[in-house]
Amino acid sequence: MAPAPRRKRRPEPPAAPTVVSAGALCWRPREGAESVTHPADLEVLLVRSARWGDWSWPKGKIEPGETLPECAVREVTEETGVRPLLGRPLPSVGYVLPDGRDKTVAYWAATPFDAQASLTARTADAEEIADVAWLSVEEARRRLSRESDFLPLEALLKHAAAGELQTRALLVLRHAKARARANWPGGEADRPLTSVGRTQANALPGLLAVWSADHLLSSPWARCMLTLRPYLRQRNGPDDLYAGVEVMPLLSEQGLRNDPERVPELLRSLFQASGSWLICTHRPVLASVIETLAEACTPEALDLLPEANPWLGTGEVLVAHLTGPGQIVGVERFRTTP
Numbered sequence: 001m002a003p004a005p006r007r008k009r010r011p012e013p014p015a016a017p018t019v020v021s022a023g024a025l026c027w028r029p030r031e032g033a034e035s036v037t038h039p040a041d042l043e044v045l046l047v048r049s050a051r052w053g054d055w056s057w058p059k060g061k062i063e064p065g066e067t068l069p070e071c072a073v074r075e076v077t078e079e080t081g082v083r084p085l086l087g088r089p090l091p092s093v094g095y096v097l098p099d100g101r102d103k104t105v106a107y108w109a110a111t112p113f114d115a116q117a118s119l120t121a122r123t124a125d126a127e128e129i130a131d132v133a134w135l136s137v138e139e140a141r142r143r144l145s146r147e148s149d150f151l152p153l154e155a156l157l158k159h160a161a162a163g164e165l166q167t168r169a170l171l172v173l174r175h176a177k178a179r180a181r182a183n184w185p186g187g188e189a190d191r192p193l194t195s196v197g198r199t200q201a202n203a204l205p206g207l208l209a210v211w212s213a214d215h216l217l218s219s220p221w222a223r224c225m226l227t228l229r230p231y232l233r234q235r236n237g238p239d240d241l242y243a244g245v246e247v248m249p250l251l252s253e254q255g256l257r258n259d260p261e262r263v264p265e266l267l268r269s270l271f272q273a274s275g276s277w278l279i280c281t282h283r284p285v286l287a288s289v290i291e292t293l294a295e296a297c298t299p300e301a302l303d304l305l306p307e308a309n310p311w312l313g314t315g316e317v318l319v320a321h322l323t324g325p326g327q328i329v330g331v332e333r334f335r336t337t338p
Helices: 068-080 137-143 147-161 195-202 205-209 222-236 253-258 262-272 283-295
Strands: 019-029 042-049 059-061 084-096 102-112 129-136 168-174 215-218 245-247 277-281 316-322 328-335
Touching: 019 068, 019 084, 019 147, 042 068, 042 137, 042 147, 059 068, 068 084, 068 102, 068 129, 068 205, 084 147, 084 316, 084 328, 102 147, 129 137, 137 147, 168 283, 195 222, 205 222, 215 222, 222 245, 222 277, 253 262, 253 283, 262 283, 277 283
Parallel strands: 019 102, 168 277, 215 245, 215 277
Antiparallel strands: 019 042, 019 059, 042 129, 084 102, 168 316, 316 328
């Protein structure tokens, strides 16, 4: 008797892609509060969905070519009218959508870039966002509809209680991809970007604008200045391109060779300085930069620092989140995908 024919197994349907989103927990001191270490000292910004009627943190789906921080800034601005200045990262949230897809949301603590920003300036469709409100923490807890939304809130309150909620950013940028030394007939200081490097540089303005650094420091060598140019064109306009950039020879490879101690001295001074900072430099200098950053890191932040050469990829940004005492409490790395 012939064996029965085997039934063909139906192929498993492909898994639905995870929905990747980003948002922020915008906070501000309650009027009259002398500190922000207690929940009663804070107000947080929530939105109410027009479709579902639930209250949650402002957030939205990432768009092609965006990094998660860019997505968070765009979505919060659209949904609330408040442009957020991102601070330290908070725990991400994951849940299942009604259609069965998984969704993950990356969150940051954030403060309003403009303290006078009006909630009526939001541009999100009224069919998407029905209401926006600054609420006390107590009221926010009552209104939040999804249990998972309490996770980033509790982290924010923990940082506040520790005096580590208000942070400032120190950005370290490795220049975009440059012509190889062997293929460049000119001097080392003049070596330009490749076409890939120019594409990387052109993709950086949106990412660097997330933190809007108060102070910009750069190696004078061409590949660093060319990496910053698209961002500076957006920031300053073409007529005053390099306004506000402090060109520092000590951040070049030759500067490191001339006096290896000057880069650590510079970094240590920035740990105590006010405002946010952006440094554009070279791979050989990064070893000294990372070693000095490690001196100021909490154990948790130290685990997030790059551990080996080349430290950062071309066009990659490291963001160190500093508290008032000059301690690094968070480290992130971002690279655009043009």
